[in-house]
Ligand SMILES: Cc1cc2nc3c(=O)[nH]c(=O)nc-3n(C[C@H](O)[C@H](O)[C@H](O)COP(=O)(O)OP(=O)(O)OC[C@H]3O[C@@H](n4cnc5c(N)ncnc54)[C@H](O)[C@@H]3O)c2cc1C
């Protein structure tokens with residue numbers, strides 16, 4: 001079985017600060033990592049590989065910057081190979097999903113495509129359903145559990161008001177939630193092994209038949225800062241409680 | 256034309272109000288799609304709240320599936336040459352909107368926080384980077400697909416005199432080979448954290464489900480009565496239903512007073528509480544991130560602090 005996991009390199013959102021002068025988020029110089037839930041998707045793929053013989057796990061990423069270091073971590077977890085696609089200069093959700101779908105078709109012979117429920121930086125959750133739509137295959141989003149039985153995959157979706165059990169034959173695209181598993185940390189053996197695993201690089205414009213105009217253009221990015229008082233009562237709890245109640249009273253919040 | 260769809264009535268009414276505004280700017284019509292809901296009364300209610308037309312459509316599948324619903328919506332968008340397409344932003348709507356956007360090779364914005372026309376183009380705002388920024392995005396073609404969260408817009412007043420058309424439509428749907436094997440309703444306690452003025456929120460610092468009564472007692476003392484929680488308390492542990500879940504992937508709240516108890520303060524939780532008035536944190540770890548996002552904090556064991564705080568607040572409020 002061939003599993004393709006789509007993984008996005010994101011800026012480390014914990015490091016983002018707002019430039020007080022320009023009121024823009026400072027994105028330059030910020031660390032890059034693989035989006036959290038994509039590691040859950042890789043973990044799920046590796047677990048399926050451990051349970052099902054002859055399974056290959058390919059990691060696929062459309063990355064405007066060098067993402068070799070970040071995907072190496074996924075190879076060290078146990079994925080077999082990685083494909084990196086560089087996007088054209090101007091792109092939006094439509095472009096990225098088209099590139100992902102084209103790359104998946106080029107990798108070919110796929111059975112299962114895994115994505116995260118949404119990326120941790122932009123959190124649109126568009127890519128999974130878009131890719132499934134472009135490939136014209138079923139989509140099972142928000143899976144909190146899944147298993148393969150014979151020629152079928154079963155998954156349990158978390159839809160807030162309902163839990164829905166789904167089954168499908170292959171090929172199928174599944175987006176996973178953070179709750180589906182706990183991603184493993186790469187072992188030392190894994191890290192050493194990753195050094196010799198292939199990382200293939202494709203130029204995005206070669207995958208597109210023609211230039212794609214983005215359907216959406218970015219007009220502005222406004223920082224939203226949050227100022228808080230940061231008063232912390234660290235001494236004994238009794239004293240802390242007393243002071244907190246006085247403070248809340250002064251804020252006019254009690255009664 | 257502005258096309259509107261949600262499986263949620265309230266959200267549909269809210270979107271009709273915005274759709275009306277967008278349609279009026281372009282002398283267009285507001286069309287509401289009702290899929291697998293043969294309900295003429297509801298259709299007429301949509302008309303009295305501002306819709307011009309309501310399309311009644313059958314999908315041929317027993318329950319919602321994005322594949323089949325996308326086929327219907329794609330046909331409808333082409334049929335009416337829709338400009339903006341507003342879809343209710345619950346999990347159903349988001350996966351439908353995204354697949355639809357792919358089928359139509361067009362732009363889509365998920366979870367907008369505002370929609371307006373600027374320079375003659377459909378423009379939307381959305382939260383990015385876990386609430387650290389607002390991205391303003393503009394569609395450069397049609398249709399522009401947007402998912403709209405609940406409570407963003409107020410429904411228009413009912414006008415019994417408004418007239419419109421309820422039309423039965425049928426579109427070709429090709430069925431997907433995935434199957435629904437079972438549906439289980441997930442219990443909801445009907446809590447509305449988004450409307451609450453005081454919220455006491457619980458995180459993994461609580462050791463057992465039973466211990467949540469400590470938070471409830473504080474909420475009662477504050478006459479707030481609303482309990483919130485971090486994602487793991489709802490999604491992993493299932494101690495509280497999802498209507499309590501606050502954060503990036505849960506509810507965004509704006510109480511005047513928010514207590515984060517035994518919550519570490521990861522940025523995804525903070526994304527849901529940024530618009531709160533005063534934030535109070537109780538955490539036993541003096542280095543917990545939550546203190547950076549709090550106005551007041553007590554470093555201490557919640558099992559010791561909470562009963563004391565509840566008592567002190569009760570006395571104060573008497
Ligand atoms: C006008 C505009 C301009 C933009 N310009 C830039 C830019 O200059 N630089 C930039 O980095 N981004 C840019 N983007 C954002 C980029 O289009 C999105 O990051 C991308 O489409 C993924 O969307 P998302 O982050 O919401 O992912 P989601 O749809 O939330 O991701 C869900 C899942 O899809 C998969 N996935 C998502 N993205 C990728 C990927 N790239 N590779 C592999 N798998 C993936 C992962 O499994 C992920 O968990 C721009 C967007 C717009 C609208």
Ligand SMILES: Cc1cc2nc3c(=O)[nH]c(=O)nc-3n(C[C@H](O)[C@H](O)[C@H](O)COP(=O)(O)OP(=O)(O)OC[C@H]3O[C@@H](n4cnc5c(N)ncnc54)[C@H](O)[C@@H]3O)c2cc1C
Nearest residue numbers: 458459460485486502503504505517518519523524539557
């Ligand atoms: C894409 C994405 C979306 C997410 N969306 C959300 C979301 O919407 N909402 C959300 O909440 N999270 C969300 N998360 C998860 C988030 O990153 C954190 O994992 C989560 O918020 C942590 O929950 P917690 O603070 O309850 O638990 P923990 O991080 O485990 O923190 C527990 C805290 O309790 C303290 N503590 C322990 N014992 C005691 C005690 N006896 N007394 C006092 N304090 C004690 C500890 O010091 C610690 O700080 C998301 C993550 C991702 C990747």
